[in-house]
Amino acid sequence: MRLPETARLVLTLGIAGTLSGVTIVSTYRLTLPRIQANQAAALERAVLEVLPGGTSMQRLVWGEHGLAPAATGAEGGDSVYGGYDAAGGFVGYAIPAAGAGFQDTIRLIYGYDPGRRRIVGMEVLESRETPGLGDRIFKDPEFVAEFRDLAVEPRVALVKGHGEGPNEVDAITGATISSQAVVRILGQANEAWLPRLPPAAEAPPLPPPQERRPVHPGGERGGPVPGGRAGEGR
């Protein structure tokens, strides 16, 4: 008598599980192209945002033969992004980096101009810093502006008060740990990447126009957390 009852339970859960699996897989297949397109658009917007003058980009992977354009569709690998202006000239590298923040990992991307050896822009892609305090690393216009022209030599340094040096970033009052985190993440990424990046003249060129993907520069500006939060930094 027990077997049919058990079989009924197994059958019920089996059917429910199968239907659930089919539904989830179909939704996944249906939404995947859109989700990937969103991610690609967000990344492209961020890259062009941190490289002023850039209108197109390509992913560059570090491999045996130095830095080379990523094969189409290839994933993974240690990579940065090359930004190019409308004429195809090299503008700079956009370097993604991540590290521990005050609450969780901060992911950011910053633009580096190898000719002038300066950081030319920085954007926080993902962070869970305290609203109103730590989130000023991307909401405080003054702090963000520090990274528009920042020398990487001898190293990016955080100072309290007003730093005058070209390599100095003013810490945000009340968000020292988050500011420190950003500077530390930049420092680590600089150490890892700057020696490997070829100078502008030797940067991998952009492929011919017919092989390029269309880009849409000048997208919406703002922090990585749009959705209507006005950045009321003082």
Add this chain to the structure above:
Amino acid sequence: MPDPITPSAELLKGLWRENPVFVQVLGMCPALAVTNSAVNGLAMGLATTFVVVMSSLLVSSVRRWVPKQVRISTYILIIATFVTVADFALQAWTPALHRELGAFVALIVVNCLILGRQEAFASRHSVVPAVADAAGMGAGFTLALVMLGSVREVLGMGSWFGLSLFGPRFEPWVVMILPPGGFLMMGVLLLLFACVADARRRAGGRLYGGREAA
């Protein structure tokens, strides 16, 4: 004595008399965690409404065939499926909002409000009242989250749905968008609801109606 079951009564009870947040005090985790802005509260409320309505629809239609030993597992499976669908949909169409809500979209699956409605209502009623009940509870949950989110956003950021209200000279009351502000505001709103219910009862009305909440 139970009220007669009519779809409109089932729909309306969730808004006020049995409001899932302010009266049943269910689903506190998302209600406190994501309501630092009105738009986040609205999005979480709508996603939860979608999940509870679809789950109730399915649970009430298959209730005859689900053996009672595995009913909870089946409900959770159904709920988890709709949560995953909502998660993918938010990611595809509103990526910014999905980033804001983060892990809390996936955590809708453990919102006891949803499982509670399946066990207490959908599994015992036919499709129409079950959907009406779920829609009412979802709407009540959304209303509560938007209320919480609105008060916290206005005080903590000086804006409502991202619209700046007081101009640049406003000094935001930052604690309101931090976790303590959530608890504080929840307490104030619970107090308010209790006071209103109390006043109604004194005036001769009933206290939350006859039926017990889940």
